[in-house]
Amino acid sequence: MNFASQRVAKPYFIGALALFAGQIIFGLIAGMQYLDGSFLFPAFPFSVIRTVHTNLLIVWLLMAFMGAAYYIVPEEAQTELHSPRLALLTFWVFLIAGVLTILGYLFVPYSQLAAMTGNAILPTMGRGYLEQPLPTKIGIVLVALSLLFNVTMTLAKGRKTSLNIVLVAGLWGLALLFLPAFYFPVDTVKASYSWWWVVHGWVEGDWELILSALLGFILVRMTGVDREIIEKWMYIIIAMTLISGIIGIGHHYYYTGAPEYWIWLGSIFSAMEPVPFLMLVVFAVRMLISRRHEYPNHAALLWAIGTPVMAFLGAGFWGFMITLAPVQYYTHGTNFTAAHGHLAFFGAYAMVSLSIISYAMPHLRGRMANSLRAQRWEMTGFWIMVISMFVIALALTGAGIVTVFLQRMGEHPISFMGVQYQERVFFWIREVAGFTFFSGLVAYLTSFFVGGDPVAAHGATVPRGR
């Protein structure tokens, strides 16, 4: 850490990890409700628990991205953050608004929440991931504007590296792509268009820019490879992301009332979407092989190589399996999709957040790397979480396949709930793996509290100014 103002990243990272823990707890409750429909009912119905689970996911990821921006932008720009106080204030606003929203979901019936928060004035509530009441949505925009103002001013007065420009551009895109959340027409086809502009636009477009910038930054720092090489890889990854991902949005338009040509365009272009993820793997591996020095934080190295691999599996491989129109005709909206959603969100965006936290937190705490003992805890957490998530994805895939055969093919299709009953074994596996995931998370969090001597003194071999 070279600039005092980078320290504002710390509350963001801590907040993100706390909300991550919350997300998992609600995931476990939702999984429990799959096994016992009356669990916590009627106090907390499944729909509410699910909303809390997914909203916590989005909020903690955004928080981690923001922390990453406040950490990286000054360091890349070689200057102090424009306004650390604004960044800190924004953190508290964001955290409090987020927590209030979650409490609202939990303790106020959704329709009443909508009535209380002016949904009648501008209806925006009700769509997956975008369930937030209007004031929260406006709050998200304000928080994003504050972040954008801060990092753009910092970038403007400092060194303009390609990496930093991509990161800041990615953050602008993130904010702009949130705006369709305010457009919720009654026409369901149009509503689904604008919903996917946000959801697909984020995870298969803009966030991939942020992902490659964050990975690029960590790799520049940890491998000491010339930044030109890393930036050039970043550019081709971004180009492929946009080439495949923009028109690839068509994979959400099949059989929805959208024009028929999307069946072709969506299938063809989204079939290429795994390519940038594969490039990320090649990129990370090449950089690690040609690294110029040993970086003492092995846990961060593990995250940095694990992220592209898991992102490729979850987004690239699992995504590909359900992306072609004739396949999706059968798999749409089954647990196959949930398997992909879990592995992709975790592998790409949760893991890149944990990567940057793993790299930056030691610096924020005044050392280059944690003690070996702490790293061992962290790496144990890594493996438990990764393997558990893999098992969760496999279980959900199994459930998805059963749905396809029993509910959607054959002479005598079984009803939805009948099929759910047949799939109980998979939901049990998912829940058990969910608990092991949670234990991995606990091991990971424990690593922050394990003492011992840091591996190298602060700043010893940091490749400064590269």
Add this chain to the structure above:
Amino acid sequence: MDTETLTRADTTATQPLPGDFAIWVFIFAELTVFGILFTAYAFARESHLALFNMEQRLLDRQTALANTLLLITSSYAMVRSVLAIRADQIARCIRWLLLAMGLGCGFVVLKIREFAHDATLGITLSHNLFDMFYLSLTFFHFMHVILGLTILASVTLRALGGHYNASSHTGVESAGAYWHMVDLLWVILFALVYVIH
């Protein structure tokens, strides 16, 4: 794209490819995308042969031929600019680059006019399967011409800034490789969509 300083570590070991390793990864990926598009076109044509043969006649083959010549000539200019920089003739390299870009812009102008004309003929994505393929293929390629021109422009700027010479000109070669790909794809597309029936 910052392709100049790159690469010692990345390319010296095996030097059969001119330009940067990364641009070849990118070109390979691009060719795969187009390969899938062309394959899909072939399958769709196979099953709607009559429709494809009939609809194809509405296309403006003269303009397409002119565009083919423009891109091929532009590719030639690109070859000359690479040869020039290898011989350390910077001014000449820049002149050929400018010519290559000029011809590329000619393609863009003609293609825009063609798209505008198509619209008046009622050729739209939803009109029929052939039009869907024709429009998506040519528009997607059109965007690649724009991207190629952008790359050429940034290389030209760097050349003007004195970044290249006989021993260090990976950027020019990389841009050239990409530009040839754009040309090659058009030639295939021209044959496939406008000519063969």
